[in-house]
Amino acid sequence: MCASAVVAAQVVARSERTPLTWWLAGWLAAGAATILVLVRDEFPHAPLVAYPLGSVFPALLVAGALSLGGRRVPRWIVPAALVHGLLRSALAAAGETRLCGALALAVEPAAIAASAWLVWRATPRAGVSRSERWLAPSLLLLAGLAVVHLVSMLQTGRVSPGLLAMWVVAVPSLLGVQLHAEWERGRRRWQSAQEELERRVEERTAALRESERRVFEVQRLESLALLSGGVAHDFDNLLLVILGNSRAAQAEAPTDSALAGRLARIGAAAEHGARLTQQMLAYSGRSPLARKPIDLSQLALETSDLLHASVSQRCRVEIELAPCAPAEGDATQLQQVLLNLATNASDACGASGGHLVVRTGVCEPSARDLADAVGPESARPGRYVLLEVSDDGPGMDAATRQRMFEPFFTTKPSGRGLGLAAVLGIVRAHGGVVRVRTRPGAGTTVSVLLPEAPPATAGAQAPSPTPVGRRGCVLVIDDQDSVVDVTECLLRAAGHRVVGCTSGRAGIEIFRERADEIDAVLLDLTMPDADGEQVLEALRRIRADVRVVISTGRDASFVDERVRAQATGFLRKPFDPDAMLAEVERALASEDVAASG
Numbered sequence: 001m002c003a004s005a006v007v008a009a010q011v012v013a014r015s016e017r018t019p020l021t022w023w024l025a026g027w028l029a030a031g032a033a034t035i036l037v038l039v040r041d042e043f044p045h046a047p048l049v050a051y052p053l054g055s056v057f058p059a060l061l062v063a064g065a066l067s068l069g070g071r072r073v074p075r076w077i078v079p080a081a082l083v084h085g086l087l088r089s090a091l092a093a094a095g096e097t098r099l100c101g102a103l104a105l106a107v108e109p110a111a112i113a114a115s116a117w118l119v120w121r122a123t124p125r126a127g128v129s130r131s132e133r134w135l136a137p138s139l140l141l142l143a144g145l146a147v148v149h150l151v152s153m154l155q156t157g158r159v160s161p162g163l164l165a166m167w168v169v170a171v172p173s174l175l176g177v178q179l180h181a182e183w184e185r186g187r188r189r190w191q192s193a194q195e196e197l198e199r200r201v202e203e204r205t206a207a208l209r210e211s212e213r214r215v216f217e218v219q220r221l222e223s224l225a226l227l228s229g230g231v232a233h234d235f236d237n238l239l240l241v242i243l244g245n246s247r248a249a250q251a252e253a254p255t256d257s258a259l260a261g262r263l264a265r266i267g268a269a270a271e272h273g274a275r276l277t278q279q280m281l282a283y284s285g286r287s288p289l290a291r292k293p294i295d296l297s298q299l300a301l302e303t304s305d306l307l308h309a310s311v312s313q314r315c316r317v318e319i320e321l322a323p324c325a326p327a328e329g330d331a332t333q334l335q336q337v338l339l340n341l342a343t344n345a346s347d348a349c350g351a352s353g354g355h356l357v358v359r360t361g362v363c364e365p366s367a368r369d370l371a372d373a374v375g376p377e378s379a380r381p382g383r384y385v386l387l388e389v390s391d392d393g394p395g396m397d398a399a400t401r402q403r404m405f406e407p408f409f410t411t412k413p414s415g416r417g418l419g420l421a422a423v424l425g426i427v428r429a430h431g432g433v434v435r436v437r438t439r440p441g442a443g444t445t446v447s448v449l450l451p452e453a454p455p456a457t458a459g460a461q462a463p464s465p466t467p468v469g470r471r472g473c474v475l476v477i478d479d480q481d482s483v484v485d486v487t488e489c490l491l492r493a494a495g496h497r498v499v500g501c502t503s504g505r506a507g508i509e510i511f512r513e514r515a516d517e518i519d520a521v522l523l524d525l526t527m528p529d530a531d532g533e534q535v536l537e538a539l540r541r542i543r544a545d546v547r548v549v550i551s552t553g554r555d556a557s558f559v560d561e562r563v564r565a566q567a568t569g570f571l572r573k574p575f576d577p578d579a580m581l582a583e584v585e586r587a588l589a590s591e592d593v594a595a596s597g
Contacts, residue, residue, distance in 0.1 A: 017067060017073070018067060018182065019064040019065070019067045019068040019178075019182060019185075020064070020178065020179065020182035021064070021067075022060045022061070022063040022064030022067060022073075023060065023061060023064040023175075023178050023182075025060050026056065026057045026058075026059075026060030026061050026064070027057070027171075027175055029053045029054070029056045029057050029060065030053070030054060030057040032050075032053050033050040033051075033053035033054035033057070034050075034159075034167070036049055036050035036053070037050050037158075037159055038159065047089075047092060048089040048092060048093060049089075051085045051086075051088040051089045051092065051100070051104075052081075052082050052085030052086055052088075052089060053085065054085065054104075054108075055081045055082065055084045055085030055088065055104070055107075055108065056078060056081045056082060056085065057108075058081070058107075058108045058109075058111035058112050058115070058146075059077050059078055059080065059081030059111065060078070060081075061111070061112055061115040061139065061142075062077065062111055062114055062115045062118065063077055063078070064115070065114075065115040065116075065118035065119045065122070065139075066118060068118070068119055068122045068123075069118055069119075069121060069122030070122070084103075084107060087103065088100045088103055088104060091103065097157065098154060101150060101153055101154040102154070104150050105147065105150040105151065105154070108146055108150070109143045109144075109146045109147045109150070110143075112139060112142050112143035112146055113139075113140060113143040115139050116136045116137070116139035116140040116142075116143060117136075119135050119136040119139060120136035123135065123136060128184070129180070129181065129184040131177050131180035131181040131184060132181045132184055132185070134177050134181075135177055135178065135181045138173075138174050138177045138178070139174075141170075141174070142170075142174055145166060145167075145170055148163075148166070149163055149166075149167075210371075235273065236274070236573040236574045237480050237482070237483055237573065237574070238482075239270050239273050239274050239574040240483055240486065240573050240574035240575065241480075241482040241483060241485075241486050242266065242267075242270040242273075243267060243270045243271070243274075243574055243576070243577065244486030244487065244489065244490055244577055245486050245489070246263045246264075246266040246267040246270065247267060247490070247577045248486070248489050248490060248493060248577075249263050250263040250264060250267065251493065270574070274574050291328050291329060291330060292328070292329075292330075292331070293326035293327070293328055293453040294326055294327050294328070294329050294330075294331050294334060294453075295324070295326050296324060296326075296327055296334070296360045296385055296386075296387050296450075297321040297322065297323065297324055297360045299331060299334060299335060299338070300319060300321060300338060300358055300360055300387070301319070301321060303335050303338055303339065304317075304319060306335075306339065307319075307338065307339065307342050307358070310339055310342060310343050310346070311342055311343060311345075311346035311356060312346045312347075312349065312351075312353060313353075314349075314351070314352065314353025314354075315345075315346045315349055315353050315354050315355070315356050316353070316354070316355050316356065317342070317356045317357075317358070318355070318356065318357045318358070319357075319358045320357060320358070320359045320360075321359075321360050322359070322360055322361035322362070324360055324361050324362045324385050324386070325362060325383070325385060325452045325453070326385070326452070326453040327385040327430070327432075327450040327451065327452060327453055328430075328450075328451070328452075328453035328454065329430045329450060330426075330430075333426045333429075333430075334387070334426070334430075334450075336422065336423075336426065337387070337422075337423050337426050337427065337448060338358070338387065338389070340419040340420065340422060340423050341389040341420075341423060341446050341448075342356060342358065342389055343419060344419055344420060345389050345390070345391035345393065345444065345446075346391075347412055348391055348393035348394065348444060349391055349392070349393040350393065350394075354391055354392050354393050355391065355392045356389065356390070356391050357388075357389070357390040357391075358387075358388070358389055359386065359387075359388040359389075359390070360385075360386060360387055360388070361385075361386045361388075362383060362384070362385060362386060362452075363383075363384055363386045363447075363449065364381070364382065364383055364384070365381060365384060365435075365449060366381050367380075367381050369381075369435065370433060372435060373433035373434060373435045373449070374405060374424060374433060374434045374435075374436070375424075375427060375428055375432060375433030375434060375449075376428060376431065376433070379431075379432075379433045379449075382451075383452055384432070384449035384450060384451060384452070385449070385450045385451075385452055386447060386448070386449060387447075387448040387450070388445060388446065388447045388448070389445070389446050390443065390444070390445040390446075391443050391444055391445075392443040393443055393444060394440065394441060394443075395438045395439050395440045395441055395442050395443055395444055396438045396439075396440070396444060397440050401436060401438060404420055404436070405420050405421055405423075405424040405434075406421065407421040408421075409421075423446075423448075427448055427450070430450055430451075431450070431451050432448060432449050432450040432451060433448075433449050434446065434447070434448055434449075435447040435449065470585060470588040470589050471494075471495045471496050471497075471588070472496060472497070472519030472520060472588045473496070473497040473498070473499065473514075473517055473518050473519050473520075474491055474496050474497070474498050474499070474518070474519065474520050474521070474522055474584060475498075475499045475500075475501075475507060475510060475511060475514075475518045475520070475521045475522070476488060476491070476498060476499070476500040476501070476521075476522045477500075477501055477503075477504060477506075477507035477521065477522070477523045477524060477527075477535065478500075478502065478522075478524040478527070478551065479502055479503065479504075479524060479526075479527040479528060479529075480502070480524075481502055483524070484500040484501070484502055485500075487500070487522065487580070488500045490577045490580065490581065491581070491584065494581050496584070499514070499518065503527070503529050503530075504527045504529050504530030504531065504532070504534065504535040505529050505530050507521075507523070507535055507539075508530070508535060508538045508539065508542075511539055511542055511543075511546070512542050515542050515543045515546075518546075519547070519588055520546075520547045520548070520549065520568070520584060520587045520588050521539060521546060521547070521548045521549070522549050522551055522571075522580075522584060523535060523536060523539075523548050523549065523550055523551060524551050524552070525550050525551065525552035525563070526552065532550060532552070532563070533562070533563050536548055536550075536563060536566055536567070537566075540566060547568040547587040547588070547590055548566070548567050548568055548587075549567070549568055549569040549570070549571060549583050549584060549587050550563065550567045550569070550570050550571070551570075551571045551573060551575070552570070552571075552572065552573065568586075568587040568590055569583045569584075569586060569587050570583075571583050
C-alpha cells in the first residue's frame with residue numbers, strides 16, 4: 001500500500017505528466033485505498049488513511065482529462081482532493097460515518113463524470129481509434145460504478161464480496177481502455193513527428209540543392225565573365241591595330257578616292273567591333289564606371305524618346321515613375337540597361353506587338369527574394385532602388401530562364417546574345433542584383449535592384465586644362481608587335497620621336513640608357529615578362545619625374561591605386577588615335593606646367 005502511494009507520487013512529480021501519467025497515479029492511489037479498507041479488521045484506523053487516497057483518485061482523473069485537452073492542470077487540484085479526504089477522515093473519526101459517505105457520494109462521482117465530459121470535449125470526432133472513442137463512456141461508466149460502491153458502503157458500512165467482484169471485472173477493462181487510447185495518441189504523435197521530420201529533411205535537401213545550383217550558376221557566370229573579359233582584351237589589341245592603321249592609311253590616301261572610302265568603312269567596322277567588346281567587358285564587370293548619384297525616374301524620363309524609338313511600333317509602352325532615392329552609378333550604362341531590357345521585351349512580344357511597362361521605385365527585398373536573384377552573393381536585405389521592365393509576351397520556360405544571361409545565348413534569329421549579358425555585368429559592377437519573374441504564357445518581369453547612393457559628398461575639382469601641342473621623344477612599351485608598330489606610326493606622323501619595344505624588361509633597359517632623352521612613356525599594363533606595375537616602379541626609380549601614360553583594356557577605376565597615383569594619364573584600348581595623341585601631348589605638356597608653376 002505504501003509502495004503504491006509512493007509510486008503514484010513519484011509518477012506525478014517526475015514524469016512528463018501526460019494524461020496516462022495522471023490516470024496511472026489515480027489508479028495506484030485507488031488501489032492503495034482499497035487495500036486499506038480491506039484490512040480495517042486488523043487495523044481499525046486504516047480507513048482514516050484510505051479516505052484521502054480515495055479522494056485523490058477522481059482529482060487525478062480530472063487532471064488527466066485536462067491534460068488530454070491541452071489545458072493547464074491547476075496546482076490546487078490535488079491538495080483540494082486531499083483536504084476533502086482529510087475532512088472525510090475527521091468525520092469518520094468522530095463517528096459520523098454516514099455523513100462521511102454522503103460527502104463522498106456528493107463529490108467524487110461528479111468529479112469522475114466531469115472528467116468524462118472533458119475527455120469527450122477533447123476527443124476529435126474523426127480520425128481516432130476505437131479505444132479513444134470509448135474513453136469518455138468508460139469514465140462515465142466508472143462514475144456510475146462509484147455511485148454503486150458508495151451507496152453500498154452507506155448501507156452496509158463495509159466492502160461486500162459483490163463490490164470486490166465488480167471492481168475485479170471493471171478495473172482491467174477501464175484501465176485497458178485508458179492504456180490503449182494513450183498508446184494510440186502516442187503512435188499518432190510519433191507518426192506526425194516522423195512526417196514533420198521527413199518534411200523538414202525534404203525542405204533542407206531542396207534548399208541545399210538550390211544552394212548548390214546557385215553556387216554552380218555563379219561559378220559558371222564568373223567563368224564566362226573571365227572568358228568574355230579575356231576575349232575582349234585580345235580583341236581590343238586587334239581592333240587597335242585596325243583602327244590605327246586605317247587612320248594612318250586614310251591620312252595618306254586622296255580625300256575623294258575610293259581607297260579613302262574603303263578605309264573609312266574599315267575604321268567604322270572596327271569602331272563597331274570596339275562597341276561589341278565594350279558589351280563583353282560590361283558582362284565581365286570591367287566596363288568603366290563614371291559613378292555619381294542617379295535619379296532612375298529622371299533617367300527613365302530622359303530616355304523615353306529613345307526608348308520608344310528602340311522598341312517595335314506595335315508595342316505599347318507605359319512608364320510608371322515613382323519618387324525614389326538616388327542610386328550611385330554610371331548614367332550611360334544604366335541607360336543601356338534600360339534600353340537593352342526594353343528591346344529584349346519588345347522582341348519577346350513578337351510581330352504582333354504587346355504591352356511594355358517601365359517602373360521605378362524603392363523596394364525592400366527579403367532574404368528569400370534575394371535568394372532568387374542573380375548577382376553578387378554579398379547582396380543583403382535592405383532598401384534598394386528599383387528599375388523594372390515588364391512585358392505580356394510568351395514568357396520563358398525554366399531552361400531558357402537559366403541561360404538568359406549567358407553571353408552569345410539568344411532565342412532570336414538575328415540576335416547576338418550580348419544584350420542581357422551586358423545588363424547583368426553592368427548591374428553586378430554597380431553592386432546590384434537582377435530578379436526575373438516569368439512563366440510560359442504569362443509574360444516576363446525583369447527587376448533591377450541597385451543599392452541606394454550614400455550621402456552626397458563634395459566632388460573633386462576637375463583638373464585644369466593643360467596646354468597641348470608639344471612634341472618630344474616617346475617610349476612605347478607593349479608586348480604586341482602590331483600595337484607598337486601602329487602606335488609608332490601614329491606618333492611619328494604627329495611629329496614625335498618614338499622608341500618602341502615589345503617587352504617590359506627591354507623597356508626598362510632602354511629607359512635606363514636613354515633616360516635623359518625620353519620625355520614620356522606609353523606603357524601597356526598587361527605584359528607577360530614584367531607587368532606594367534613593375535615596369536612603372538622601375539622607371540620611377542631610374543627617374544622620379546618620368547611621365548607615364550598607362551594603356552590598358554580596363555577602366556582607371558579597376559587599376560591599382562598605387563599605379564594610378566604614379567601615372568600621368570590613362571588610355572583605354574582600343575583607343576582612338578586622336579585621343580592617344582591628345583593624352584601623350586597632355587603628358588608632355590605637364591612638365592611645362594609644373595616648371596612654370
